[in-house]
Amino acid sequence: MLLKTYTPVTLENFGGLPEENSRYKDSRAVIFPIPLERTTTYEHGTRNGPGAIIAASRNMETWDEELNVETFAKIGIATLPPIDTAEGTLEKVLAEMHTTELALLSDGKFPVALGGEHSITPPLVSAAAKKFPDLSVLQIDAHADLREAYQGNPASHASAMRRVVEMCPAVQVAIRSLSIEESDALPGLRTKIYWARDIARAPLEKWIPRVVADLSQHVYLTVDLDGFDPAYMPATGTPEPGGLDWYQVTTLIREVAKARKIVAADVVELLPQHGDHASDFLAAKLVYKILGYVFCMS
Numbered sequence: 001m002l003l004k005t006y007t008p009v010t011l012e013n014f015g016g017l018p019e020e021n022s023r024y025k026d027s028r029a030v031i032f033p034i035p036l037e038r039t040t041t042y043e044h045g046t047r048n049g050p051g052a053i054i055a056a057s058r059n060m061e062t063w064d065e066e067l068n069v070e071t072f073a074k075i076g077i078a079t080l081p082p083i084d085t086a087e088g089t090l091e092k093v094l095a096e097m098h099t100t101e102l103a104l105l106s107d108g109k110f111p112v113a114l115g116g117e118h119s120i121t122p123p124l125v126s127a128a129a130k131k132f133p134d135l136s137v138l139q140i141d142a143h144a145d146l147r148e149a150y151q152g153n154p155a156s157h158a159s160a161m162r163r164v165v166e167m168c169p170a171v172q173v174a175i176r177s178l179s180i181e182e183s184d185a186l187p188g189l190r191t192k193i194y195w196a197r198d199i200a201r202a203p204l205e206k207w208i209p210r211v212v213a214d215l216s217q218h219v220y221l222t223v224d225l226d227g228f229d230p231a232y233m234p235a236t237g238t239p240e241p242g243g244l245d246w247y248q249v250t251t252l253i254r255e256v257a258k259a260r261k262i263v264a265a266d267v268v269e270l271l272p273q274h275g276d277h278a279s280d281f282l283a284a285k286l287v288y289k290i291l292g293y294v295f296c297m298s
């Protein structure tokens with residue numbers, strides 16, 4: 001029985017939302033925290049990403065000044081408890097993610113997975129591809145992540161998009177780092193790359209409509225936060241110079257949401273740093289913006 005004698009602090013949900021706006025049953029969006037960190041190769045700590053995003057989101061203004069909407073009040077945003085990624089084999093954890101994503105989509109929800117490392121994306125995409133056979137994937141990332149395997153592991157973060165393009169076509173935006181092996185493999189892979197060097201200084205109207213045109217009707221969105229320039233987003237494990245800024249990324253997502261149906265998303269690779277709150281807030285606001293663009297533009 002619930003005590004009624006005091007006002008409880010709300011649970012650690014995204015946005016610090018009241019219970020009536022964060023019930024699973026009534027929410028169209030569901031935050032799915034996945035603190036996976038198994039194959040990280042450089043700086044560690046991305047397991048703390050989901051917690052930092054949710055903590056920042058609880059101090060975020062929930063009125064969207066661009067869309068003139070209180071997004072959460074219109075759609076409801078539920079937050080699942082983080083999935084236990086520390087116990088069991090990587091295969092078991094990936095299978096649980098896949099099953100959960102499939103269940104969320106079957107319930108008609110819009111899942112936003114919070115990473116954690118980029119290895120979470122393939123099992124989520126495979127769930128979305130089961131529901132939406134014409135699915136394509138829009139990836140914003142510094143890294144192509146197209147290695148056949150990395151350090152002997154085909155489920156590595158560095159192979160995430162290789163697994164994805166085995167399932168469905170991809171459009172990769174802001175890419176500026178790949179290996180010779182990936183470069184050689186590119187012509188045979190189902191992917192279109194928008195190199196950071198070609199778009200970072202180009203007018204938005206020169207490239208965003210082309211990205212939209214390359215996507216199918218149903219789109220899975222994966223944002224590796226290192227797609228942003230490290231000046232805006234220093235808190236990642238493998239930062240690369242020469243990335244995109246806030247308005248480039250959000251305008252791209254807005255235009256895709258207008259012309260296509262984004263059916264699920266993930267935001268991955270935040271590596272929270274002591275004293276750097278800006279990165280956590282950027283990630284939190286990006287998640288909220290994605291929901292605004294997907295649900296509140298018409």
Ligand SMILES: [Mn+2]
Binds near residue numbers: 143224226227269
């Ligand atoms: Mn990356």
